[in-house]
Amino acid sequence: MSRRIASSKATVVSQAERDIRARLDDHELDFTAMSAISNIYRAGSAVRNHMERSLLADYDLSWVAFTVLWVLWIWGEQETGHVASEAGITKGTLTGVMKTLQARKLIKRIPHRDDRRRVSIGLTKAGVRLIEQVFPEFNTHETLAVSGLTMAEQHELARLLRLVLKQVSSATPEEDV
Amino acid sequence: MSRRIASSKATVVSQAERDIRARLDDHELDFTAMSAISNIYRAGSAVRNHMERSLLADYDLSWVAFTVLWVLWIWGEQETGHVASEAGITKGTLTGVMKTLQARKLIKRIPHRDDRRRVSIGLTKAGVRLIEQVFPEFNTHETLAVSGLTMAEQHELARLLRLVLKQVSSATPEEDV
DNA sequence: GGATACTCATTTGAGTACAAACGATTTCTG
DNA sequence: CAGAAATCGTTTGTACTCAAATGAGTATCC
Numbered sequence A, B: 001m002s003r004r005i006a007s008s009k010a011t012v013v014s015q016a017e018r019d020i021r022a023r024l025d026d027h028e029l030d031f032t033a034m035s036a037i038s039n040i041y042r043a044g045s046a047v048r049n050h051m052e053r054s055l056l057a058d059y060d061l062s063w064v065a066f067t068v069l070w071v072l073w074i075w076g077e078q079e080t081g082h083v084a085s086e087a088g089i090t091k092g093t094l095t096g097v098m099k100t101l102q103a104r105k106l107i108k109r110i111p112h113r114d115d116r117r118r119v120s121i122g123l124t125k126a127g128v129r130l131i132e133q134v135f136p137e138f139n140t141h142e143t144l145a146v147s148g149l150t151m152a153e154q155h156e157l158a159r160l161l162r163l164v165l166k167q168v169s170s171a172t173p174e175e176d177v
Numbered sequence C: 001g002g003a004t005a006c007t008c009a010t011t012t013g014a015g016t017a018c019a020a021a022c023g024a025t026t027t028c029t030g
Numbered sequence D: 001c002a003g004a005a006a007t008c009g010t011t012t013g014t015a016c017t018c019a020a021a022t023g024a025g026t027a028t029c030c
Helices: A010-024 A031-054 A063-075 A080-087 A091-103 A125-145 A151-171 B010-024 B031-054 B063-075 B080-087 B091-103 B125-145 B151-171
Strands: A107-111 A119-123 B107-111 B119-123
Touching: A010 A031, A010 B063, A031 A063, A031 A125, A031 A151, A031 B031, A031 B125, A031 B151, A063 A080, A063 A091, A063 A107, A063 A119, A063 A125, A063 B010, A080 A091, A080 A119, A091 A107, A119 A125, A125 B031, A125 B151, A151 B031, A151 B125, A151 B151, B010 B031, B031 B063, B031 B125, B031 B151, B063 B080, B063 B091, B063 B107, B063 B119, B063 B125, B080 B091, B080 B119, B091 B107, B119 B125
Parallel strands: none
Antiparallel strands: A107 A119, B107 B119
16 A cells, blocks of 8 residues: 555645745745646545545555556556556556566466567456456545535536646656657 | 656547446446546646656656645744645655755754654755745746636636545545644 | 653655666668 | 667666654653
């Protein structure tokens, strides 16, 4: 398991934001952007943290391990490079995660038929059983997490985040992959 | 440096979401929540990744190191436990980060006047110089990140995220701190 | 006032994560 | 077809990260 919450009782976030503003008022800063972005990061960390502690720990899965299983469940057998990219990790990190998952017999390696550099991975039957048990619970937690929002707000939130994501990833130099 | 983007050219996210939906349609799942939550996490990772690569790497600062400097800048000298909480890391992690920052003479330790268990930390002059140089740039990137949204949308995004954050953190067992 | 319980930061041990270097293959090119 | 370039997954080195154990110091309670 790993990673911790971006702290802060949410009930005091607004006060904290006001405090920050008060201290930085003489610099020329974009407080609206600051507030939106920092809340994105905080909420993202809180979600990951919550899932790890409240759900994934019960199955002895890290966030990344869960993500890899999920990717393989949705898209089936995939080459490692593609899995890494989908899971949002580097190839090097995936190698380590694969080691763990393979030791637990949740995934299996499938050598490429005629290019021996390449390796695909896929779920074993045990892997399928596990993700089919875990994911519905995961989704229940997701539902709970957005339960304070109306349906329209949930859609709006996803839409706005996609816009940010688009902007950020187009501005970030692609290193690997 | 560390951590990587939650992958995916944002331009194909919507298509990916449709693919997922197609594959899971027979399970009874809350796709709206799933979409909102996964976009929160993806956007959060993308933001962190972007800042690390496009800005913080130039100053040889990790995300967490930057966050600690920022906390000390905003709130002044603080006890370590409080700094850890604000920065969203455990006290144990902070100890390591402090070691790095102290080696670079960006922060200094301040022993508590009459309780020798406690330690406060604060910025050195070099630390203040650094954060005062970096943060305005950081904020510029934040502005860029939300440049696809209207002002009203930026406020709405922050508001919706605060609601999610509130829900999630009230549902997550507090371990440390 | 002396043992006991508590409260801090730190250390420990294992796992995650990245970039960069590496080695094994395959593909390209002359 | 042989050497160079490109493309894979893996390894390496460093940093971050957590939970749990530890150790130093303080407070409580009889």
